[in-house]
Amino acid sequence: MNGMTIFLKRRRRAILWTVGLFFFVTLEAQSIERSTVEEAANLASAILQRHPNMMDENARIHLDRLNRSLREALAFERRSQSDEDRRDALSQTPGLLEDLRATLDAAMPQTRFLIDETQAVLQTDARVELPGDQGAILLRIDAQGEGTRFISLEMDSETYPEHRRVGVEIASTGTTWALLEIERAPKAQMTLMLDLTRPDAPSVPALLTVATPEPARLLLTALCDENDEPTPAMIRLTWKTNGRDRMPSNAVAIEPLMDRQGQPRSRRDARLPGDWGGPYWCIPESFDMEIPPGEWEIIIRRGVEHIPIRETFTVDSGQLVEKVYRIERWVDMPRRGWYSGDEHVHARMASDADAAILMAWARAEDIHVSNVVLMGDVHRTWFQQRGWGPEFRVQMNNHALSPGQEDPRTHQELGHTIHMNTTGMIRDVDRYFLYDWTFERARSQGGLSGFCHVLFNMFEVHRGMALFVPFEFVDFIEIMQFNQMGTDLYYQFLNLGFPLTVAAGSDVPWGGTVGEVRMYAHLGDAPFNVDAWFEAVRAGRVFVTNGPMLDLRVNDAMPGDTLTLEPNAPVLISASALGHPERFLPTALEIVANGEVIHRIENENRDAELRVEMEWDADYGAWIAIRAFGDDGSQAHTTPVYATRPGFRFWKIDEAEQLIERRMASLNDIVEMAARYRVDLENDPTNLTKRLFVAQAPELLERVEMAQHYYAELKERVDRERELRASD
Amino acid sequence: MRYRRELLPLLLCCVAVGTELRAFCHAPFSSFVERHFFISFSFEYIDLEVVLYFHHEEARAIRRAIDLDGDGRLSPHEFERCRERMEFWSENLFAWFGEIPIEWVHLHPALIDTHGVNGVNSSLVEARLYLFAPMPNDCDSGLLRLEDRLFSDANALITWEIETRDGVDALMKTPGNEVVDSTFVLASPRLQGASREIEISFIGKSNCLGGDGT
Numbered sequence: 001m002n003g004m005t006i007f008l009k010r011r012r013r014a015i016l017w018t019v020g021l022f023f024f025v026t027l028e029a030q031s032i033e034r035s036t037v038e039e040a041a042n043l044a045s046a047i048l049q050r051h052p053n054m055m056d057e058n059a060r061i062h063l064d065r066l067n068r069s070l071r072e073a074l075a076f077e078r079r080s081q082s083d084e085d086r087r088d089a090l091s092q093t094p095g096l097l098e099d100l101r102a103t104l105d106a107a108m109p110q111t112r113f114l115i116d117e118t119q120a121v122l123q124t125d126a127r128v129e130l131p132g133d134q135g136a137i138l139l140r141i142d143a144q145g146e147g148t149r150f151i152s153l154e155m156d157s158e159t160y161p162e163h164r165r166v167g168v169e170i171a172s173t174g175t176t177w178a179l180l181e182i183e184r185a186p187k188a189q190m191t192l193m194l195d196l197t198r199p200d201a202p203s204v205p206a207l208l209t210v211a212t213p214e215p216a217r218l219l220l221t222a223l224c225d226e227n228d229e230p231t232p233a234m235i236r237l238t239w240k241t242n243g244r245d246r247m248p249s250n251a252v253a254i255e256p257l258m259d260r261q262g263q264p265r266s267r268r269d270a271r272l273p274g275d276w277g278g279p280y281w282c283i284p285e286s287f288d289m290e291i292p293p294g295e296w297e298i299i300i301r302r303g304v305e306h307i308p309i310r311e312t313f314t315v316d317s318g319q320l321v322e323k324v325y326r327i328e329r330w331v332d333m334p335r336r337g338w339y340s341g342d343e344h345v346h347a348r349m350a351s352d353a354d355a356a357i358l359m360a361w362a363r364a365e366d367i368h369v370s371n372v373v374l375m376g377d378v379h380r381t382w383f384q385q386r387g388w389g390p391e392f393r394v395q396m397n398n399h400a401l402s403p404g405q406e407d408p409r410t411h412q413e414l415g416h417t418i419h420m421n422t423t424g425m426i427r428d429v430d431r432y433f434l435y436d437w438t439f440e441r442a443r444s445q446g447g448l449s450g451f452c453h454v455l456f457n458m459f460e461v462h463r464g465m466a467l468f469v470p471f472e473f474v475d476f477i478e479i480m481q482f483n484q485m486g487t488d489l490y491y492q493f494l495n496l497g498f499p500l501t502v503a504a505g506s507d508v509p510w511g512g513t514v515g516e517v518r519m520y521a522h523l524g525d526a527p528f529n530v531d532a533w534f535e536a537v538r539a540g541r542v543f544v545t546n547g548p549m550l551d552l553r554v555n556d557a558m559p560g561d562t563l564t565l566e567p568n569a570p571v572l573i574s575a576s577a578l579g580h581p582e583r584f585l586p587t588a589l590e591i592v593a594n595g596e597v598i599h600r601i602e603n604e605n606r607d608a609e610l611r612v613e614m615e616w617d618a619d620y621g622a623w624i625a626i627r628a629f630g631d632d633g634s635q636a637h638t639t640p641v642y643a644t645r646p647g648f649r650f651w652k653i654d655e656a657e658q659l660i661e662r663r664m665a666s667l668n669d670i671v672e673m674a675a676r677y678r679v680d681l682e683n684d685p686t687n688l689t690k691r692l693f694v695a696q697a698p699e700l701l702e703r704v705e706m707a708q709h710y711y712a713e714l715k716e717r718v719d720r721e722r723e724l725r726a727s728d
Numbered sequence: 729m730r731y732r733r734e735l736l737p738l739l740l741c742c743v744a745v746g747t748e749l750r751a752f753c754h755a756p757f758s759s760f761v762e763r764h765f766f767i768s769f770s771f772e773y774i775d776l777e778v779v780l781y782f783h784h785e786e787a788r789a790i791r792r793a794i795d796l797d798g799d800g801r802l803s804p805h806e807f808e809r810c811r812e813r814m815e816f817w818s819e820n821l822f823a824w825f826g827e828i829p830i831e832w833v834h835l836h837p838a839l840i841d842t843h844g845v846n847g848v849n850s851s852l853v854e855a856r857l858y859l860f861a862p863m864p865n866d867c868d869s870g871l872l873r874l875e876d877r878l879f880s881d882a883n884a885l886i887t888w889e890i891e892t893r894d895g896v897d898a899l900m901k902t903p904g905n906e907v908v909d910s911t912f913v914l915a916s917p918r919l920q921g922a923s924r925e926i927e928i929s930f931i932g933k934s935n936c937l938g939g940d941g942t
Contacts, residue, residue, distance in 0.1 A: 045836040068773070068835065068860060075833040078815075260851050263781065264843070271887075277911075411883065456885070456913075482887070484913040510762070510783075510885075633911065 132292020147174025344505020415461025455486025547634020
C-alpha cells in the first residue's frame with residue numbers, strides 16, 4: 001500500500017465532504033441571480049449609509065466587509081467575458097448571503113411575520129419603536145419553502161398618500177428581509193398598512209404599529225461677543241444616532257435667491273480650512289425646535305474672526321433644553337481699522353425680503369461689505385438687482401450689501417469681470433467683448449473693476465488680462481476663492497510692473513458661504529463707511545485671507561501705496577501674521593519681492609503672532625508683499641507696496657521679456673480665435689457667442705493691436721532700463 | 729412572436745439611449761462639470777467618493793439623456809436606468825498603485841439628484857459615485873496616481889480631498905508640484921480627451937510597494 005492510498009483511505013470522509021461541498025457550492029452558484037446579490041448589497045448599503053445606529057460597531061464593521069465582498073463579486077461578474085467566468089464570479093456569494101442572513105438575524109432588531117396563503121402572523125411585538133422621527137424597521141417575512149430576498153424601501157410618512165398601503169414585494173417562498181426606511185414619522189405612533197405581495201399569489205395585508213419617542217425641545221440663542229445681543233450665526237446640528245444633519249426650524253431660506261444656479265440650497269457647504277468645512281445653515285439669532293432624543297453635536301460659527309463652538313450634548317425624551325452660545329472673537333479687526341468684504345456674492349436682491357435674507361447671512365458670517373452681483377453672459381442675466389448705487393445699498397450697523405455685477409463674462413474667450421460700487425447696470429451685448437467699454441463706464445460711475453477666477457487662470461482670463469491690464473482699467477484681481485489662493489498669473493502681471501490690488505470672493509452659490517474667503521480693506525481710525533471701504537480698495541489697502549490676519553509696512557507705506565526709493569537707501573519692512581491658539585496658529589510668514597521669497601520665518605515656538613522687521617535694498621524698484629500660512633491650511637496675502645525709483649519701473653526685469661512673450665501669446669490667441677470663429681460660424685450660424693465675437697472682432701482687434709504695440713514698447717524699455725542700470 | 733416584433737424597436741431605442749448615457753462622459757460642453765473627489769485611505773481599502781455638479785448646459789444635456797422616452801419629464805424608472813448607466817462612469821477614473829492598475833468597485837449605489845425639479849430644461853444635476861478598491865496585498869504604503877477622465881471635454885473645477893484612517897498618513901502632490909495634506913482645488917479647462925492627474929503618497933504600517941511616501 002503506497003503512501004497515496006493510505007492518505008486517501010484516512011482522509012476518505014474529508015474528501016467526500018469536500019467534493020460534496022464543491023458540487024453544492026457550484027450548483028448553488030448557478031442558481032444565484034445577480035439581482036439577488038445586488039439587492040443584498042443594496043440593503044447592506046442602506047443600513048451602513050443611513051441607519052448605522054441599527055447595529056453596534058462590530059456588526060457594522062462586519063457588514064461593511066460583507067458589502068465590499070458582495071460588491072467585488074458583482075463587479076467581477078460585470079467584467080466577465082464568458083458565462084463560466086460569470087458563474088465563477090458569483091460562486092462565492094452563497095456563503096456571503098448566508099453570512100448576511102446570520103448578521104441581520106444576530107445583530108439587528110427585527111419584526112417577524114410568518115405568512116401563509118391568506119394571512120401574515122406577527123411573530124414579534126406588534127409595536128416597533130423608532131429612535132426618533134427618522135429610522136428604519138427590518139422586516140423578516142418567512143413563507144414556506146426555500147428562497148431568500150433582500151429589499152429596501154423608502155417611505156416619507158408626511159407625503160405618503162392617506163389610506164395607501166406600503167407594498168412589500170416578498171419572495172415567492174422562503175425568507176424576505178425588507179428594510180423599511182421611514183422619514184418624518186409622526187409623533188407618538190402610526191399604524192402602517194403593509195401589503196405583502198408575491199408573484200402568482202394574492203397579496204396579504206399586515207398591520208404594524210410604529211411608535212416614536214416624545215421629542216425633546218431645543219431653545220438655542222447665539223449671542224454677539226461685542227454686546228451680548230442675539231446675532232445671526234451659522235449652525236450645524238447633527239443627530240449622532242444616525243449621523244445626519246438636521247435643518248434648524250427657522251433656517252434662513254437662502255435657496256430662492258440662488259436662481260437655481262450653482263448649489264442652490266439653504267444648506268451651505270462651507271469651504272473652510274481645517275475641520276470647519278461642511279454643511280451649515282444660517283439662523284436668525286435663535287430658534288426653538290423639537291428634536292429626537294439622543295446625543296447631538298452642534299457647531300456654531302460666525303466668520304473667521306470668531307472662535308467656532310463645537311459641543312456635544314444629550315437630550316432625553318420630553319426634555320426642554322436651553323442653550324445660549326456666546327461666540328467669542330479671537331481678533332477684532334474693525335478695532336484695528338480693517339473691515340472685511342466679499343466681492344463675489346451672487347444672489348437676487350430684488351426686494352426688501354431678499355435683502356433681509358442676505359443681511360442675515362452676511363451678519364452670520366460677519367462680513368462687512370458684500371458685493372452682491374448680477375451675473376450675465378451673452379444670452380441673459382441672473383441674480384437680478386432692483387438697482388445700483390448708494391440708494392440701493394442695504395446697511396445694518398457695520399454690515400452692508402452693495403449691488404454690483406459679474407458681467408461681461410465669457411468662458412472660452414476673455415474671462416470673467418466683476419464690478420463693484422457702480423450706479424447702474426452696464427451691459428450692451430453689441431459691445432460684449434469690448435471689456436474696456438464696461439470698465440470705463442464702471443469707473444465713470446465711481447465703481448471698481450477687476451478680473452475674477454484669476455487664482456485658477458480660469459475661463460482664459462489670461463487673455464482678458466493681457467488685453468486690458470496695460471490700459472489701467474483693472475483695479476483688482478481675485479486671487480482667493482474656494483478655500484484656495486493662486487498667485488501665478490497675478491505675479492506675472494506684477495512682475496511686469498502693473499500695480500494690481502488683491503481681492504477675494506466666495507462666488508456663492510458655487511462657493512460654499514459668504515466670506516469663506518475675504519478681503520480686508522483698511523479704513524484706519526474712521527468709523528465704518530461703505531464709500532470709505534470702496535476707496536480703501538481703490539487705494540489697494542487690502543489683504544485677502546481665510547485665516548491669518550496680516551499687517552505690512554514698508555517704511556511708512558501700506559499695501560497699495562507707492563514708495564519712492566532713494567538711491568542706496570534700503571527700505572524697512574515690518575510685517576506680522578496673527579492667529580490664535582484656539583483657532584489656528586500661523587506656521588510661516590513670508591516676505592515676497594518681485595515674486596521671490598526674500599525672507600521667511602517659521603513658527604518654531606508656536607506663537608500666536610509672527611513678526612518680522614528687516615531692511616532690504618529694493619534696488620531699482622520692486623513690489624513687496626507678504627503672505628502667511630496657518631496650521632489649519634489657511635492662507636493670506638497682501639496687496640504689494642510698490643517701491644519705485646524715478647525713471648525705473650518696479651518689475652522683475654530679468655523675466656520681463658519672457659513675460660511679455662506670454663502676454664503676446666495670449667493676444668495672438670484672440671487674433672486666431674477671431675479667424676477660427678469666422679469659419680465656425682459658417683457651420684453653426686446660431687452660436688450667439690461666436691456671432692457676437694465675430695461682429696465685434698474689428699474693434700476688438702484694434703485693441704489687440706494697441707496692446708501689442710504697448711508690449712513691444714515695454715520690451716524696448718527692458719533694453720533701455722538695462723542700459724540705464726548698467727550706467728547708474 | 730407578435731410582442732417580440734413590437735418590442736424590438738423599443739429595445740433598440742433603449743440600447744441606443746443607454747449607450748448615449750454611457751458615452752455621455754465624452755460629450756462636448758461649453759461650460760462646467762464641477763467635481764469633488766474625497767479619497768479615504770485605510771489599512772485595507774482606498775475609498776473614493778465622487779460628487780459631480782452639472783451646471784447650465786451640462787445639466788440640461790444630462791437631463792435629456794436621462795429622459796429615455798423623450799416626454800420632457802424624468803420618471804423614477806428613468807432615474808433607475810440612469811443609475812445603472814452611471815455604474816460605467818467609474819471606467820473613466822483611472823488609478824494606479826505604483827504600477828498596478830486599480831479597478832474601482834462600487835461601494836454603494838450611485839445617486840442622482842435633480843433637486844426635486846424633474847423637467848429636462850432645468851439646471852443643476854448632482855451625481856454621486858461611491859467607489860473603493862482594496863489595497864494590493866494589504867499594502868498600505870506607496871504612491872497612488874489618480875487620473876480623472878470623467879467628462880474630460882468639459883471645463884472642470886476639481887476639489888481633491890484626502891482623509892486617512894488606521895494610522896495611514898497621506899500627502900497629495902498637485903499638478904503644480906505643490907504638496908498638501910488635506911484639500912486642493914484645481915480649475916482645469918476642457919481637455920478634449922486628455923486627463924487630470926494627481927499623485928498621492930501614503931504611508932502606513934508597511935511599505936511593500938517600495939515608495940518612500942515623499
